[in-house]
Amino acid sequence: DAGITQSPRHKVTETGTPVTLRCHQTENHRYMYWYRQDPGHGLRLIHYSYGVKDTDKGEVSDGYSVSRSKTEDFLLTLESATSSQTSVYFCAISPQGGASTNEKLFFGSGTQLSVL
Amino acid sequence: EDQVTQSPEALRLQEGESSSLNCSYTVSGLRGLFWYRQDPGKGPEFLFTLYSAGEEKEKERLKATLTKKESFLHITAPKPEDSATYLCAVQAETSYDKVIFGPGTSLSVIP
Numbered sequence: 180d181a182g183i184t185q186s187p188r189h190k191v192t193e194t195g196t197p198v199t200l201r202c203h204q205t206e207n208h209r210y211m212y213w214y215r216q217d218p219g220h221g222l223r224l225i226h227y228s229y230g231v232k233d234t235d236k237g238e239v240s241d242g243y244s245v246s247r248s249k250t251e252d253f254l255l256t257l258e259s260a261t262s263s264q265t266s267v268y269f270c271a272i273s274p275q276g277g278a279s280t281n282e283k284l285f286f287g288s289g290t291q292l293s294v295l
Numbered sequence: 296e297d298q299v300t301q302s303p304e305a306l307r308l309q310e311g312e313s314s315s316l317n318c319s320y321t322v323s324g325l326r327g328l329f330w331y332r333q334d335p336g337k338g339p340e341f342l343f344t345l346y347s348a349g350e351e352k353e354k355e356r357l358k359a360t361l362t363k364k365e366s367f368l369h370i371t372a373p374k375p376e377d378s379a380t381y382l383c384a385v386q387a388e389t390s391y392d393k394v395i396f397g398p399g400t401s402l403s404v405i406p
Contacts, residue, residue: 288336288337
């Protein structure tokens with residue numbers, strides 16, 4: 180299994196509170212991604228990073244921010260959590276992103292976030 | 296807009312009953328189409344990558360095929376351990392940093 184650890188695995192929080200999810204990798208891969216997974220929508224990209232301090236938005240980035248100060252860590256922050264952000268959040272990594280034609284994503288085990 | 300749809304949403308098979316899952320895509324230049332398997336409570340796990348129409352890939356009881364508009368995941372003589380959600384995803388030439396996922400097909404194989 181790819182060395183990806185997500186923490187926490189489960190989180191319950193209240194509307195309006197800040198929440199930070201952490202993704203840690205031991206593979207030294209360049210690209211890291213945050214997805215959310217909701218019934219009927221599949222996996223949707225929130226933000227991704229292509230290097231330390233280099234990040235970009237995905238299709239559902241509103242209400243989320245990210246930071247990557249080290250190759251191995253990618254943080255996802257909900258500045259003020261809302262009930263619509265209740266979801267399962269997955270971190271993924273890849274060595275080259277889209278630069279390689281044989282690219283595949285390696286996923287963590289996910290964080291179940293409930294915003295009450 | 297790049298888009299991926301999958302059908303059926305859910306599929307229930309008897310053990311040994313072969314079937315196919317469909318993935319339809321709209322993308323401005325296909326760079327790659329991916330199939331992933333996801334077990335409950337876990338992250339998706341990579342199965343195949345297909346790059347051009349006519350290409351086929353096989354792994355045990357699974358075979359993935361690709362046309363210009365669709366991909367099929369054929370499951371031959373499935374076993375209960377094949378029960379999972381199967382996700383299709385595409386990577387476009389114009390946005391190669393991003394992979395767009397379909398909603399998945401939930402497969403249940405009954406002994």
